[in-house]
Each structure stands twice: as structure tokens, then as C-alpha cells.
Amino acid sequence: MSLLVVGSVAFDAVKTPFGEVDEALGGSATYFSTSASYFTDVAVVAVVGSDFPEKHLVSLKSRGIDIEGIERKEGKTFRWKGEYGYELNEAKTLDTQLNVFESFKPVLPDSYKSRKVVFLANIDPDLQRDVLNQVKEPALVACDTMNFWISGKRDSLVKTLKSVDMLLINDGEARQLANEPNLVKAASKIMSMGPKTLVIKRGEYGALMFTRKEIFAAPAYPLEAVFDPTGAGDSFAGGFMGYLANTMNFEPSNIRKAIIFGSVMASFNVESFSLDRLKSLDYKEIEARFREFKRLTHFEDLG
């Protein structure tokens, strides 16, 4: 029923073959919370600079997102600049300015401390644990990470992994983290590091879920118009965790449904730049696309 996310709120400059935006609202916590807001209450822990316009905070609040934990600090907001080629699969990062994120020490508002479902988006694994340690009795903890932390802060990341139930990363990161090219073996190694459930995001190829007992494969929704993949992974995580927080059912069969909801949200997100499509959905559209995923993947049993 109550979801907490720590991550970035950022300004993105993004160029794709279909256009470009500058100073667009972005960041993992922004995409995550907007996506999750269709399913559950979500509270955000993040930091913005003195240059961050009030209208963006109002926009998040208008989706019912709790922004009490978004700290405003003297200085500039986190900025990311990236570019995508025609295949739209991987961003080339052109510039990253941590700015106010560099000295961020997250302090949770009291009302956040009893949240039951926690998502530690892709930030410094030290900060991920700082936040987690302030939550009283979480029922489900998941985290994301990236190559930068896997190579640069591996020991700290391994500590974080010991405390999480689920890890959501992409396939390249899974191979890097496990130091193993075969994805099935890599998954097994990663689960021995802590997370009982591993969700591997594969962009246009969908997602895989691994537990000790089963594997689930979900495709991505084939879209005729992909404009900007920025935030797809975080929108996926938002739909995934939002649905789990709403249902509070962490059985594998429900995690499978959550993966489809995550895939649905990611598919909407890439249809526009920034949060343009994601912030103005109708829940009926979400359900309709869930049904599309069923049609997309269904085949008859053996006769």
C-alpha cells in the first residue's frame, strides 16, 4: 500500500533521431514515482538544486506523489546529457553533472519510515543503505544499480545486495556483476549474493525474472513509434513495484503480473520525450495494454 523510492531528480538533455529536448524533467526517482503513482501511494527521497522550478514539484504532487522527502539545496540540480542512435537501444552518455547529488545525505521524514515497500533506484550503494537503514520494518526491498557502481564501488554494492529481496538490472550489468557471460549462470551467482528474485531488463527484448525455482520471460511491447528510451528502466521498475505495493502479494505468480505491468509502463514511456506520455495516462489504457501483452504472448497448449 505504501511505496518509498530513493533516486535522482534531474534535468536531462536528450537527442534521438526523432528530435531533442533540453532541460527536460528526468531522473530515476521522477520516472519511477510517476509510473508507480498509477498503482499506489509513493513517497520520494531525492535532492534538487535552487534552480529547480516549483512547477515540476507541483506536477509530481498532482499525481499524488509525496514529495516531502525531496530536499532543496543551494546549488544546481543533477544534469544528464545523452544521445541515442537509430536502433535506440543504448544511450551514449555525453555529460553527467552530479551537482547537489555530490554531497547528498538522505534524511527520511518521519512519515516515510514506516513505508513497507522500498525501491533503491540507481544511486551510490552507500546512499542506498543509508536510506534503507532509516526504514523500520520493510516487507519488500528492491534495488537497481549500474556498471559505474559495479566496477567502482563493488564492495559497497555487495553489502547493499545482502539486504535486498530483489535486484533489477539490465543484462550487460548482470553479466558484469557475476563475471559470467551465460545469463542463467550469472543469475544463479547473483541470487547467491542476496536477492531471492532477479529481474533482468533487456530493453526492446523484454525482461526475465529468475528465482531459485523458476524463470519467467516477458517480451517488450513492439512499438511503431519509439521516440525516447530515457527512463524506460525506471518506468518499468515503477509499474513493477507499484503493482507489488498495491497488492502486497510477493508470490512468483504475482511477480509475473508485476513484470507485465512494468513492461506496460515502460512501453508508454518510450512513446514520448521526458514524462509527456507517462504523466497523463488513464488506468484503462494501462489495463488495455496489459491485455495486449496477453494477446502478444499467448499460444495454445499441446493438444
Add this chain to the structure above:
Amino acid sequence: MSLLVVGSVAFDAVKTPFGEVDEALGGSATYFSTSASYFTDVAVVAVVGSDFPEKHLVSLKSRGIDIEGIERKEGKTFRWKGEYGYELNEAKTLDTQLNVFESFKPVLPDSYKSRKVVFLANIDPDLQRDVLNQVKEPALVACDTMNFWISGKRDSLVKTLKSVDMLLINDGEARQLANEPNLVKAASKIMSMGPKTLVIKRGEYGALMFTRKEIFAAPAYPLEAVFDPTGAGDSFAGGFMGYLANTMNFEPSNIRKAIIFGSVMASFNVESFSLDRLKSLDYKEIEARFREFKRLTHFEDLG
């Protein structure tokens, strides 16, 4: 009930991070017919050189494959040499020797001419039409092709595409053929060139089927031990076409099942070098893996 394939019979030299083989039996028609033989009668049109050992023909025959259309010519058998890296996704071709294939003029034995289901494996599109023109009244024609023909013999390939019901290619080839990076748009362009059904093979990411009315997405089977991807696409095609020839039902719902059977056969094939695993399966193993695909992809409907 009766399937015909034209393609290559070859000797492969393959190196993967897990071992290497030399002078191993390979070729598109070999993989295709071995895979299809679990589902239906299959007849092969191909050419081998005077160096081709009788034991390989005996081995194909022992699986019930009709080899009357495999011509033996003076000269050397077609040879391919390739290498795979750790990710095992794409072969680096080190050497191709067409040999007897260079002057191949396929002549169908009379008993082949009434075959109802035809697969034109990846060969010169001129030869594909030469074979097709000798078949009396095929009920279903499918073909494969590759970048080499898309760029080198585009006009001839376009002619072949006008005469086929289905095209099976990989995603890079689909993008190249349609000159369109978006796969959904590329599929639409390709279907306007002739094939009513397009199957896009994506290796470790599975397969997509496009018709004018629907899309189906199937994952690949996540394997802990992939030894050699050589022939995966042809094993897929063999299972796919074999099942369709066996059922003679070309409705989309049955094509979906055929794609799963194709995926099953490809998954067995990559578990060993050459045809080692593929040639000694039990049909019960095939059905068991089909059921595994159901478990792999199943999720509950909206409540």
C-alpha cells in the same frame, strides 16, 4: 504431410569458447531436415562433393529423410568456417568455400514435385525460384535469406519474395531489407513485398511473428549450457515448418504453436556441436520442452 527443403549440406569448422570442431556435418538443409524429421516426412534438395562420406547420407536417411534429391558432383563439398565469442550471439565468418554449390542447378526428382510445403533455405534467390518453379501446387511456401543476398542480389530476392507466403529472417536482416530501423515498420514494409507472415529470429532473444493483423512474441529458452549456436536458425525453421507440414493448419494460432516448436528445436540444437543433440532426441523431450515454454511465458489475466 510432406515437406521439401532446398539448401546447403556442408562441412563446418566452428570455434566457440567451449571447444572447436572441424569438418563437422552442417549446412542449412542438414539442420533443417534433421529438425523437421521429428514432425513430418522431409525431402532434401542439395549438392555434395565427391569428398562427402556416405555415412552422413546414411545418418540422414536413418531419420527418415528423403535424400534422393541430394546430388553428388565431382569436386569438394561446401565449407564454412566461423568463430563465436563469449556472448555466442553472432558468428564471425572466417572462410566460405562454395565449391560444388557454385555451379549447382537443382533438378527435382519427380517424387518431390507434388510436395505441399516448401522451404527455400538461405541460398541464391535465383536457385530458390528454380526449385519453387518445379513444385506443382504448393500449399505453403516459406523462405530464408541473409545480408549477402539482400545487398548483392536484391532484385532477384524481391522476385522470390513475391512468390512466398512466409519469410523467416533475423532482425538485422529485416531492418536491412526494409531499410527501416523500427522493427514494426520494417515488418509492415516487408509484408507489402509479398509474404503474408514474417517470422523474425532474434537468437537468444527469441522470435517475433508478424501478420497484417497480429504480432506474437516468443522468448528463447534460457539455457545454462550453450555450446554452439551454428544451425540454430535452421533448426528453428525445421521445427516450425515440420509442425506446419504435419498439421497442415496455417491459421495464426497454429503458426504460434509452430514458432514454439521451432524454438524448442533451436534450444536443443545449441546444446551441442554440429547435430549431436539434434539427431538423437526423443519426441517426449520435445513435448516436455514445449511445456517448459508454457511455464516460461505464462502470466495470469487481469483479475
